[in-house]
Structures are given as C-alpha cells and as structure tokens.
Amino acid sequence: MSTFDNIIDAAMAIVRDQGVAKLTLDAAAKAAGISKGGVLYHFKSKDDLIRGMVQRLIDQCDQLNHDYYQRESEGPYRWARTMVHACFDPTGPANDPVGGALLAAITVNPVLMAPIHAMYARWQERLAGDSPDMERAGLVCSAMDGLFFQRLMGIRLGDSAASERLMRHALDLLTPKEGASS
Amino acid sequence: MSTFDNIIDAAMAIVRDQGVAKLTLDAAAKAAGISKGGVLYHFKSKDDLIRGMVQRLIDQCDQLNHDYYQRESEGPYRWARTMVHACFDPTGPANDPVGGALLAAITVNPVLMAPIHAMYARWQERLAGDSPDMERAGLVCSAMDGLFFQRLMGIRLGDSAASERLMRHALDLLTPKEGASS
DNA sequence: TTCACTATACCGTCCAGCCGGTACACAAAC
DNA sequence: GTTTGTGTACCGGCTGGACGGTATAGTGAA
Structure with missing residues (x-):
C-alpha cells in the first residue's frame, strides 16, 4: 500500500483506539512506521492530514x-x-x-x-x-x-x-x- | 446565576461557536468573565469541567x-x-x-x-x-x-x-x- | 478574622511546523 | 562509465508557542 494511504489508516486507528486527543503527527508517523518528517512530506499540515481522512x-x-x-x-x-x-x-x-x-x-x-x-x-x-x-x-x-x-x-x-x-x-x-x- | 453554571455555559458556547479545540481553561475563564484561577477553583481540572458539562x-x-x-x-x-x-x-x-x-x-x-x-x-x-x-x-x-x-x-x-x-x-x-x- | 472566591505569575510538557540533511533513483554530460 | 545534477521520499532535531496545572497573594463580605 502507498505510504499516503498507510498514514491515513494509521491516523484512523489512533482515533479509534486511543481517542482524538492522541492523534498527533508524531503518533501518526510512528503508527505508520515512518517519521514525522515523512508525514509532513505527504501532508503539509495536520489539517491536511485530516482532510485526507475525511476524503477517505x-x-x-x-x-x-x-x-x-x-x-x-x-x-x-x-x-x-x-x-x-x-x-x-x-x-x-x-x-x-x-x-x-x-x-x-x-x-x-x-x-x-x-x-x-x-x-x-x-x-x-x-x-x-x-x-x-x-x-x-x-x-x-x-x-x-x-x-x-x-x-x-x-x-x-x-x-x-x-x-x-x-x-x-x-x-x-x-x-x-x-x-x-x- | 452561580459562577459554577456560568463557567459551564461559557464552555458550551465556546465548543459551539469555535469548536472543541478552542476549549481551553483560559478561554472558558475569559468567556465566563473570570480568570483561569477562578475556573480551577470550581473545577479542579479540565476533565472535571467536562464532567460538569456532561452532567449538565x-x-x-x-x-x-x-x-x-x-x-x-x-x-x-x-x-x-x-x-x-x-x-x-x-x-x-x-x-x-x-x-x-x-x-x-x-x-x-x-x-x-x-x-x-x-x-x-x-x-x-x-x-x-x-x-x-x-x-x-x-x-x-x-x-x-x-x-x-x-x-x-x-x-x-x-x-x-x-x-x-x-x-x-x-x-x-x-x-x-x-x-x-x- | 475567616472564608469563599478571584487574580497573577509561573512551571513543565506537549506539539505543530520548520529545516537541514540523507538515501536513492534516474538522467544528462563529458 | 564516471561524474554531475535533479527530483522524490524520508529522517530527526529544533523551536516557539500554547496549554494544563500549581502556588500564592489579594479582596470583599459576614
């Protein structure tokens, strides 16, 4: 699966398992198996990441x-x-x-x-x-x-x-x- | 109205008008017309404040x-x-x-x-x-x-x-x- | 004076966003 | 075929600001 989709999946899982408050760029990165920099490469901000989740x-x-x-x-x-x-x-x-x-x-x-x-x-x-x-x-x-x-x-x-x-x-x-x- | 209820009302209004992310102790205090210390006198933590909102x-x-x-x-x-x-x-x-x-x-x-x-x-x-x-x-x-x-x-x-x-x-x-x- | 309540100052933590850097693939130039 | 350059993908440290929570001092009424 593409890293892009992988990050979104990881973010979704965090929200479900730990609650919205735990959804940070760091956490999403770790869950997706990459670094925060990697997340910010694909999504230029946290809002952008959430936009991706909504679109999904x-x-x-x-x-x-x-x-x-x-x-x-x-x-x-x-x-x-x-x-x-x-x-x-x-x-x-x-x-x-x-x-x-x-x-x-x-x-x-x-x-x-x-x-x-x-x-x-x-x-x-x-x-x-x-x-x-x-x-x-x-x-x-x-x-x-x-x-x-x-x-x-x-x-x-x-x-x-x-x-x-x-x-x-x-x-x-x-x-x-x-x-x-x- | 009691300060207690006033704070809860202010917190509710913030969530409705500005979104959950903007609900901070500072913001709730300001909206209720008191200081953060005042809020923390009535609610010993943010969780406690939200408990009050839920109860309301x-x-x-x-x-x-x-x-x-x-x-x-x-x-x-x-x-x-x-x-x-x-x-x-x-x-x-x-x-x-x-x-x-x-x-x-x-x-x-x-x-x-x-x-x-x-x-x-x-x-x-x-x-x-x-x-x-x-x-x-x-x-x-x-x-x-x-x-x-x-x-x-x-x-x-x-x-x-x-x-x-x-x-x-x-x-x-x-x-x-x-x-x-x- | 005491008590209920409020204000101010401050601390430690957390986090979004930034940025310099790395690794790698591919390609054009020589 | 080696060098140089370019673009993509990703890393990880840093920082500035915001926020929760604490400590303490102040104030007005009873």
Missing part, C-alpha cells in the same frame, strides 16, 4: 453506496434501502475506524467538515429523487445516522441479532404495502 | 424527558413519543449548545462518556417497558439521535417546516393503527 471516509461511503445501489432492486425508496444496507455492512464506515475522520475534523477544525456537508446534500438529492414519501425516507436514513453516531461515540445498544431485526424493520418501512399507509 | 447535558435531558412524559398521553410507546417531542423541543439539547459536552468528552477523554452510556442504558430500559414493538421504538429513537448528531456536526437538512413534518411522521409511526401492522 467520503470515498468509502460513495463506493459502498454505489455497490449496494447496483444490487438493490428497482422501485421506490431504492436509495433509502441502499443506505440501510450500507449502514449495516460489516466492512462499512459504521464499523470501520474511518468514522474517526468526523471526530478529528470537528475537533481540530470544523471547517474541515465542509466536504461532509456536501456529501449530505448529495444524499438528500438522491433520496428526494426516488422516495414517494420524503419524510419516511428521511426518518429511516436519520435512524441510520443515529446508529452510526452511536457507534462512533462508543454506545452499543443490543447485539448483532438486534441489529438484524432493526435492519429488517427499517427495510419493512421502505416497502410499500397495499392498503396500509403506515 | 444529562440533567437537561432528564428534565426535558420528565416534563414531556407528564404531558404525553398514556398508552403504548409513551416513552418513545416523549423522546420524539423532546428531540424537537426548541430549548432542548438538540438545539442548545449543551450537546457540545459530548464532543468535549469524546475528544479530551473518552472515559468521560461513561455517564452518557449509563443514560442510554436507562433510556433503553424505559423504551422496553412500554413499547409493543421494540424495533419500531428503537428505530424512531435512533432517528432522533441521528437528528441530534447531525445538528451537533453542523449538518442542517431542511427547514423548520420539514422538521415539523418529520416529527409528525415519527409520531405517526408510534401510533398503532387498527388493521395495519407496518
């Missing part, structure tokens, strides 16, 4: 959404259903240390959140495009957000079986039934 | 939940409905800078999140006590979490009218209809 998170989300969208059956709420599946993907951001990018960004410099805002705007558009009921889609996706952030904050509610049931319930809400409104 | 958040949540619970009609999902109303309360944590306590805690010292975890455990119990369908309640409450965290991260989706519709939809899902299961 976004890329991963886009990739995951794209993959699941292809697999998802056509019809209403296709994007919303995609989001649900992506949220429960065991290799997705919800379960990976990439989420730490958010904490790092909001902590060190809230301006670095801008790409995230843009990402949400894109999602919003997609949802609006194929959701018969935008409130329904928004609620379910917000719930996915909730689950994601809970994990990010170290809050664990229920086991994997409960997660499975929750996912089914979410998908159920996105499957229009004839003769039943809610 | 929890107290506010408990208070809000209690109030809305009284007003909420009896029946299934009473606690879940309470959570929805509390989430959209304009003076509640979702719209107040108190949420910054979470960011400060997770950033400076993840151990400080312990009271939050306990709070979630309490909520979980309450929900389980009066929710006919725990998945339904969990999903709706997770959505409230999602909205809360989105605001915390500076993500604004939709205006107040959209919020209103979202709230109604959430409450709708918690109002059992005869002859319709989901």
Whole structure:
C-alpha cells in the first residue's frame, strides 16, 4: 500500500483506539512506521492530514453506496434501502475506524467538515429523487445516522441479532404495502 | 446565576461557536468573565469541567424527558413519543449548545462518556417497558439521535417546516393503527 | 478574622511546523 | 562509465508557542 494511504489508516486507528486527543503527527508517523518528517512530506499540515481522512471516509461511503445501489432492486425508496444496507455492512464506515475522520475534523477544525456537508446534500438529492414519501425516507436514513453516531461515540445498544431485526424493520418501512399507509 | 453554571455555559458556547479545540481553561475563564484561577477553583481540572458539562447535558435531558412524559398521553410507546417531542423541543439539547459536552468528552477523554452510556442504558430500559414493538421504538429513537448528531456536526437538512413534518411522521409511526401492522 | 472566591505569575510538557540533511533513483554530460 | 545534477521520499532535531496545572497573594463580605 502507498505510504499516503498507510498514514491515513494509521491516523484512523489512533482515533479509534486511543481517542482524538492522541492523534498527533508524531503518533501518526510512528503508527505508520515512518517519521514525522515523512508525514509532513505527504501532508503539509495536520489539517491536511485530516482532510485526507475525511476524503477517505467520503470515498468509502460513495463506493459502498454505489455497490449496494447496483444490487438493490428497482422501485421506490431504492436509495433509502441502499443506505440501510450500507449502514449495516460489516466492512462499512459504521464499523470501520474511518468514522474517526468526523471526530478529528470537528475537533481540530470544523471547517474541515465542509466536504461532509456536501456529501449530505448529495444524499438528500438522491433520496428526494426516488422516495414517494420524503419524510419516511428521511426518518429511516436519520435512524441510520443515529446508529452510526452511536457507534462512533462508543454506545452499543443490543447485539448483532438486534441489529438484524432493526435492519429488517427499517427495510419493512421502505416497502410499500397495499392498503396500509403506515 | 452561580459562577459554577456560568463557567459551564461559557464552555458550551465556546465548543459551539469555535469548536472543541478552542476549549481551553483560559478561554472558558475569559468567556465566563473570570480568570483561569477562578475556573480551577470550581473545577479542579479540565476533565472535571467536562464532567460538569456532561452532567449538565444529562440533567437537561432528564428534565426535558420528565416534563414531556407528564404531558404525553398514556398508552403504548409513551416513552418513545416523549423522546420524539423532546428531540424537537426548541430549548432542548438538540438545539442548545449543551450537546457540545459530548464532543468535549469524546475528544479530551473518552472515559468521560461513561455517564452518557449509563443514560442510554436507562433510556433503553424505559423504551422496553412500554413499547409493543421494540424495533419500531428503537428505530424512531435512533432517528432522533441521528437528528441530534447531525445538528451537533453542523449538518442542517431542511427547514423548520420539514422538521415539523418529520416529527409528525415519527409520531405517526408510534401510533398503532387498527388493521395495519407496518 | 475567616472564608469563599478571584487574580497573577509561573512551571513543565506537549506539539505543530520548520529545516537541514540523507538515501536513492534516474538522467544528462563529458 | 564516471561524474554531475535533479527530483522524490524520508529522517530527526529544533523551536516557539500554547496549554494544563500549581502556588500564592489579594479582596470583599459576614
């Protein structure tokens, strides 16, 4: 793997394992097996490193959404259903240390959140495009957000079986039934 | 207002307006109109200050939940409905800078999140006590979490009218209809 | 006078960013 | 084919500033 990506991975791992406060250039360098100078060669500042982490998170989300969208059956709420599946993907951001990018960004410099805002705007558009009921889609996706952030904050509610049931319930809400409104 | 609470308010405001990184003892003191020595008189360390912020958040949540619970009609999902109303309360944590306590805690010292975890455990119990369908309640409450965290991260989706519709939809899902299961 | 509270000065530590230097690969010049 | 030059990747020490925490002195009310 490239040193560039290696550094980002190391930084993510630090945030997950030791907390945002421990993310220093020195620590990231050591975790990546190089020196601080090496880190600063690839990222010209700490902000820049965090920008890279955020971009990684976004890329991963886009990739995951794209993959699941292809697999998802056509019809209403296709994007919303995609989001649900992506949220429960065991290799997705919800379960990976990439989420730490958010904490790092909001902590060190809230301006670095801008790409995230843009990402949400894109999602919003997609949802609006194929959701018969935008409130329904928004609620379910917000719930996915909730689950994601809970994990990010170290809050664990229920086991994997409960997660499975929750996912089914979410998908159920996105499957229009004839003769039943809610 | 007591100096104690004044300092906490000032700290919250800093986190909201300038980001967690700017929350220093000096800054909190200045914002509260006293000196650093004064802050350290009331809180024996920065961790202690953040503990105070977290406690404030929890107290506010408990208070809000209690109030809305009284007003909420009896029946299934009473606690879940309470959570929805509390989430959209304009003076509640979702719209107040108190949420910054979470960011400060997770950033400076993840151990400080312990009271939050306990709070979630309490909520979980309450929900389980009066929710006919725990998945339904969990999903709706997770959505409230999602909205809360989105605001915390500076993500604004939709205006107040959209919020209103979202709230109604959430409450709708918690109002059992005869002859319709989901 | 005592106590609750606040101000000021200071110390030790940590960290971001800078910079001079090294190693190596490749290439053009002679 | 040796020398000289150029660019990339990385190293590690240094420094200036910021921050948490301590010590101590001061102040006003009871």
